[in-house]
Amino acid sequence: MAAQNGGTTNGGTRWIGTRPVRPDGVDKVTGRARFGADLHLPNMLVGKVLRSPHAHARIRSIDTSAALALPGVKAIVTRDDFDDLPSEFVPAGEMLINYRDVVRNVMAREKALFEGHPLAAVAATSEKVAKEALDLIRVDYEVLPHVLDIDEAIAPDAPLLHEDMITAGVEPPPSAPSNVAKVVEFAHGDVEAGFAEADVVVEREFSTQPVHQGYIEPHSCVASFAEDGQAELWCTTQGHFVVRGHCAKLLGMEVSKLRVTASEIGGGFGGKTVVYLEPLALALSRKSGHPVKMTMSREEVFRASGPAPGTWARVRVGVTKDGRITAGEAELKYQAGAFQGSPVQPGCMCAFAPYDLEHVKVTGYDVVVNRPKVAAYRAPGAPQSEYAVESIIDELAKRIGMDPVELRLKNAAREGTRAAYGPTFGPIGLVETLEAARSHEHYRAPLAPGRGRGVASGFWFNIGGETCATLNLGEDGTIALVAGTPDIGGSRAALCLQTAEALGVDVEKIRPLIGDTSTLGYTFLTGGSRTAFASGLAVIEASKDMIGQLCERAAKIWNIPVDAVEWADGEARPAGANAGEFDPLTLADLAGVAGKTGGPIVGRAQINAQGAGPSFGTHLVDVDVDRETGRVTIERYTVIQDAGKAVHPSYVEGQLQGGAVQGIGWALNEEYVYDEYGRLQNPGFLDYRIPVCSDVPMIDTVIVEVANPTHPYGVRGVGETPIVPPMAAIANAVEGALGIRFTDLPMSPPRVLKALEEAHIPEAAD
């Protein structure tokens, strides 16, 4: 494992970088861990949702009388149970959402805008009764023509999803509504002047299909409303404070009256940053007076929760014969689903981020279609745009006869580079990942005949944000760590390690838990690869707060000034003139007498974390293509990424491996299949095929460490970047194997076979 420190020298050697068993591990290997659907309350009802069978329909009326009369039905809610909300954008992960749309997404109002759009929710004494009740609800629809794809949606005579939607970001504003919600542009320099300097210019169009995050745990929650208007909500979410905010808004509650507890979360990848069932369960509980549990079926997860957008891109890049990229230009159109807010803006910002370009221009279009509203999915927006750019970089390398890693190195963004989207990069590790790729045995290994090797790089911003943490010192010197960011992939281990390092105590003495929304101040969600960084900064700040208190107690015991006490290796020591005069006092010593020296000791932090270090990675892949079946097999895969500093290297490796395999699925298999009526035909794991164990090889990892100067130990987020490079790396490898460039994903067997037929490559070549 390479460790290349650049930028600053950061402390942290005793615990940071070790691999202890995660503190929540035993619960998760024994079945004890409680996930969203694992809570049972007395008198609990089951809630189910009636969903639109139509992709686009005006709702004339909803008659629930027969359903309400069914014995065992305790409450039904429809659009009439939710107040309309004005347009107001708020952050949700790295994306923005609008409450006017959220209230319509959780429960259709004027129209059903996608197949699966909720129309009513029923709470009953059993799932069986609830389902029977759904069949008794009468909905009068006026079925409208629908649009599923970008081309249809932007056609001049396209049916409109929102009759009042005027494209934002265009001057002067258009006079007529359309399905284009907004246009964004990022540019600097003069691209035409740049292209004039180029010896080779390549321009191509690309498309990608919507893909689902594919978390194994479906959405689930239990809501319990009391007669005094206070409520509790248990749910699987990446951010229970965010859920509290959304639900309070939709239900007209004060946030302090709603206590949200995050269950263990069975995967999210961005898809559990929004609300679907939670407001419905709360409304049903309020109406029925019972706790209500709601869980989506897998089919509902596919039909009604947010995928990553399908996209179209046109990208043009110019290069000189000696390998200088002179200009880059891209036009990106992203499906938003039924409501505006695709991640086209980050897609635009990331497209050329790995390169130091003088001339760049990226234009993006946010397009609504009659599909489920998209949700964040791991580096939202970036995989699609970087797939297009990284494919063209590969083609340019071939055209000028330069090694693709060399071409990237020659143009790589580095410290001081003005990013294509505006800011100037601090210390970043792209060059280090490329150099590690170039010198990796994988890159130089001989390639069997018929196989192809591909390389691609990728970028994601990473974020910080509002974060709280508390360290409660127990009377025996052990510590209860309370964090507010749900642990989706081992972050409790990373937070304990950072606390152990900051306090100088054994990591085994720290027990972590994720506090509910009443135990901590507002803490933004687990997303944007921010948890190890931002909650890490918070526990380090809380440790400092605790050390200050511990030093005060020691000073009191020794009767010396507090500034004559230092904290080192987990104990207070007299320093300066008093050095050696008293025996050191350990954490346990001071905890034991806390009651006599001033009372309980609690370290607290409430921060707005700034300076998340951007993340870069480079992937290498070897593929084999079966000319008879069109199946692409991943023969070898290596992920190289800058982690800043790997707090728990096993879980960093896990992020790199998991992201790469999600990218493999995106590249090779995953897509939604709709029929002519806009109904999803493959809402299950049999037909929407995510990679299984036998589809993939071991995923090798190389962690590069270019310290993030804004974190005491150099940590930068690692979770999202790994899903960015795979699609281009694999497409580049397939091009190497077949000489055919795939510009449309997925490269599934039928598409590969078709391309082979069109290229007249005989099966015998295998």
Next chain:
Amino acid sequence: MARAHVITTVNGDPVEFLCDTEQTLLDVLRDELHLTGSKEGCASGDCGACSVIVDGRLVCACLMLGVEAQGHSIETIEGMAGGDRLHPLQTKFLEHAALQCGVCTPGFLVAAKSLLERNPDPTETEVRYWLAGNLCRCTGYDKIVRAVLDAAQEMRGG
């Protein structure tokens, strides 16, 4: 309709329960017996998160009816550790960091246990194909496969 009375064995203990005839074994385990370690990820036999062992055979509990448990012996994740000792597979999953979110983990452990009971010395390929019925979206499977191979070696005494 009257509920069915079923007598069965779960993790070695005699168990009786009442269930609706259309309830799956997974529904019964989770909702009637409150053994929520088996997870529902799909209810169609595609994800393996509800893997249990019935009379020594690996089964998706979502594909079997509760009434079919009559007279059979069912092993779930809750019975995998013996007393206060983890099963070697559980220990190796922790040591190898073979889980991230952990929702698929009970199913993988039960499936892997079933594999090693049949084949104590599987190749990597055999592990990958045996576990192909268990979906994991977090790990990319690398560390899971390593954990299973390592546990197999330890259980063989090597």
